[in-house]
Amino acid sequence: MSLQLAWSNEQEEYEISESLIALLESALDKAAAVEGIEEGEIALTFVNNQAIHELNKEYRNIDRPTDVLSFAMNDTVDEDLDIVYILEEGQQLEGIPDMLGDIIISVERAKEQSVEYGHSLEREIGFLFVHGFLHLLGYDHQDEPSEAEMMGKQEAVLAQVGLIR
Structure with missing residues (x-):
């Protein structure tokens, strides 16, 4: 499987450990396997409430911080845009994974919610990472059945990596 996670930390309040990243990579592998995703790249960025508030306002017209935002590449790609790669004879285009999204x-906010929920x-x-990943794949929770489906998938993946309540 060539699923890749590229991450960056743009907040200073909490340290992002290598063990947390390894846990998220494991969750990503489990969720991707269930969904039949074998390759692609996800860009994960850790921010504070102020930064996510600005993004939420700019892209969703919601004037408050939220816990997670997902931006699927297939939602924003201009279908009329042609990308041409000029390769020399015999060359192959390799090593460029499909970008699934951000x-x-x-x-x-995650810290606040962990205290609120007692975990x-x-x-x-x-939870937020797997939730965001499922949004990248087109899942949503606009009604009870779709919310139940999404929650079931999230909880199953989290249980597989030992992140139970």
Whole structure:
């Protein structure tokens, strides 16, 4: 499987450990396997409430911070845009994974929610990450049946990586 996670930390309130990233990569592998996703790249960015508030206002017209935002590449690609790669004879285009999209998590909000729900910060960030990943694939929770389906998938993946409540 060539699913890749590229991450960056743009907040200073909480340290993002290598063990957390390894846990998220494991959750990503499990969720991708269930969904039949074998390749692609996800960009994950950790921010604070102020940064996610600005993004939420700019892209969703909602004037408040949120916990996670997902921006699927297939939602924003201009279908009329042609990308041409000029290759020399015998060359192959390799090593460029399909970009699935961006997931932005407010670590500050995740911390608040972990206290509110009575579980670890790692569990909350894992939940938000898998939630964001499913949004990248087109899942939503606009009604009860779709919310139940999404929640079931999230909880199953989190249980597989030991992030239970």
